[in-house]
Amino acid sequence: MNEFELIDRYFRRAPRNADIRIGIGDDGAVLAPSPGMEYVMTVDMLVEGRHFAVGCDPRALGHKTLAVNLSDLAAMGALPRFVLLAGALPAPDAVWIEAFMRGFDALAAEYDVELIGGDTTRGPRTFSVTAIGELPTGSALTRGGANPGDIVYVSGRLGDAALALAAAAGRTDVDAESLALLTQRLNEPQPRVALGVALRGVASAALDVSDGLTGDLGHVLAASRVGASVDLAAIPCADALRTKLDGAEREFALGALLAGGDDYELCFTASPAMRERIDAIGRALGLPLTPIGSITVDANLVINDERGTPLTALPRAFDHFS
Ligand SMILES: [Mg+2]
Structure with a gap:
């Protein structure tokens, strides 16, 4: 042919x-x-x-x-x-x-x-x-609208795709049942279309997490000229990844969670006044929308560990030319 x-x-x-x-x-x-x-x-x-x-x-x-x-x-x-x-x-x-x-x-x-x-x-x-x-007209969500005091949210879970990829490459172990779901998340991600539409007039800024949270949230912070304080323990992830975060594979798990990429979840910011509306959107869509931190005046991304101590070195985001 x-x-x-x-x-x-x-x-x-x-x-x-x-x-x-x-x-x-x-x-x-x-x-x-x-x-x-x-x-x-x-x-x-x-x-x-x-x-x-x-x-x-x-x-x-x-x-x-x-x-x-x-x-x-x-x-x-x-x-x-x-x-x-x-x-x-x-x-x-x-x-x-x-x-x-x-x-x-x-x-x-x-x-x-x-x-x-x-x-x-x-x-x-x-x-x-x-x-x-x-x-x-005029209702597009952009990266540039985050304001100090806004809450930072992510939809779904982060790190699933990176965990699936690492398990497939033999770099970590995941039980078979979890792996099937994680692999589906890697190979057949569901775009958060209904969420994006529902967030018009609600979110102050938004983007999709394609290259990893630290890098992508960094784009919002740069465009909005603000910073953020994020709690590591609040970032939603698979139990299989959470377990590794607490053990010998912590460095790997931090990388998968914060810089793994291929998540295709939405990260967005919204005024605290929008909290109930956002909760209602999450319930209506059957999709967890998790607050993970807040926007700060100080133009840095700070990720606090489980004890509230800032991580000193943040894993780098996926670089398309590396
Ligand atoms: Mg994008």
């Missing part, structure tokens, strides 16, 4: 959404924004050997390729609407592409996201997704 036959077979589809004036098949897509709404756009790239392993499950990879982009839209408070997909493949392998698109399309259907364009080429396995979301 050549490139054009592959595109026809797996990518081309009739537009379902009235906002799509022209969909896949022309030189570009044409979108009509809804009145009073703004578009939010984000792009992300996944490279084999760098972001995903050689020989990984193509269906899960299709899911994750889209999920990481929807996570960025969620962090802005945007509702995902449209997506463009570009991929390089070493060979036009129809079975592999069919499985990849099955994972991609299943997540797209879950969020009613439409594929409106794409490109394929021969090359080292690489995927790039451009995702377009929508929100009411």
Whole structure:
């Protein structure tokens, strides 16, 4: 099968959404924004050997390729609407592409996201997704709005993906039952779309935790020109990781929890006056929203250990060029 036959077979589809004036098949897509709404756009790239392993499950990879982009839209408070997909493949392998698109399309259907364009080429396995979301004009959540006194929250749990990755590489041990769940969190993260939308007008700042808490929260602090004081014991994590935090693997566990990356949870700040609303959002979504600290005037990130003593060296965040 050549490139054009592959595109026809797996990518081309009739537009379902009235906002799509022209969909896949022309030189570009044409979108009509809804009145009073703004578009939010984000792009992300996944490279084999760098972001995903050689020989990984193509269906899960299709899911994750889209999920990481929807996570960025969620962090802005945007509702995902449209997506463009570009991929390089070493060979036009129809079975592999069919499985990849099955994972991609299943997540797209879950969020009613439409594929409106794409490109394929021969090359080292690489995927790039451009995702377009929508929100009411002026309601985007940004990194720059945190104020001293605000509470810092994270959704879900941190460190699951890093723990799964380390266990798979034989660098630590995790019981089989926990590992199955942790591995699913690594391979098929659920973007916190409903949370992002619910946080419009509630959170003062937000981002998704993709590279690890210390680095990502650091982006909020820099953009907002504030600092934060965070309690290590308050950061939600798997029991399997909490146990390691108290034992001989403490250094590893600190790294996984604070700088592991691939979490795709939201970290956000909000005025203490929003506490009850945030509790209600967490209950409505069935998603733990945990206060882990507060925003300070002093422009440093301080993480206090279980005894309230600041950690002297914070684990470094995932560096895409290291
Ligand atoms: Mg992000």
